Ligand SMILES: Nc1ncnc2c1ncn2[C@@H]1O[C@H](COP(=O)(O)OP(=O)(O)OP(=O)(O)O)[C@@H](O)[C@H]1O
């Protein structure tokens with residue numbers, strides 16, 4: 374089973390507002406509401422593709438109850454730890470005329486020490502039923518910077534494959550425990566290395582440097598440019614056919630879901646890469662974050678191109 378961890382789940386609302394301007398008033402009839410937070414997005418995509426998924430993390434308040442009930446409807450099993458705080462909202466405003474995506478991301482609830490301890494207990498329990506653990510996204514207040522690093526270590530001690538999609542200090546710490554895979558986007562990689570990455574050569578160089586620190590696979594997603602996949606031995610660049618995106622939020626999560634599924638089913642590295650970018654691109658074609666059309670994934674997969682860089 375694949376388990377996804379979402380420490381800070383959210384109710385996602387996407388509004389399509391064409392020619393969006395600040396300081397203006399809008400009446401919206403095109404609203405898409407879905408449950409999210411990066412780990413939940415991964416769970417949704419993976420479950421649409423037909424895999425048994427368990428989702429864990431923290432949930433609180435009425436938003437938490439709503440998120441849980443929606444996941445159950447999607448056939449995802451849940452083992453969240455209930456907290457006293459209220460799970461948050463995430464809002465995206467999509468403007469297809471000016472091609473902008475404006476997002477408003479609430480920080481979310483505070484997690485107490487006792488709640489964190491309960492989560493770690495639950496995490497250790499659920500690892501016994503998991504082959505892969507995917508922990509993605511922001512971390513709520515009250516949870517230490519080392520959380521993903523600790524989770525990677527515990528997963529490895531239990532022979533579970535850890536995948537981390539995080540940013541900033543959380544990612545920096547996680548790398549120290551040598552996760553199987555990380556997937557920063559280009560901006561997150563820039564933050565990590567601390568300088569402006571000017572070209573593909575520098576991206577490849579930094580990715581390989583992270584591999585040398587013990588991460589098996591470093592995936593750098595590049596939005597419409599596809600993604601670079603580096604291991605200690607090889608580096609590939611992969612891209613699905615060009616599309617007109619509808620909503621690219623969650624495409625990185627879909628990429629992670631696709632790649633993890635393919636690897637768990639023993640696809641070769643190159644096929645898994647193609648499947649990952651196909652899922653990312655399929656998500657970009659949907660209004661709903663974390664949704665992919667399975668037939669479209671398969672067709673994009675067949676048409677995706679992969680190039681060996683090193
Ligand atoms: N505009 C686009 N056109 C085609 N494919 C896209 C586009 N945007 C994203 N993708 C696909 O999805 C993958 C992940 O996208 P991206 O780099 O935007 O991830 P991200 O910034 O981590 O997203 P998120 O964190 O919102 O999930 C890309 O590698 C690519 O395969």
Ligand SMILES: [Mg+2]
Nearest residue numbers: 538558625626
């Ligand atoms: Mg991302």
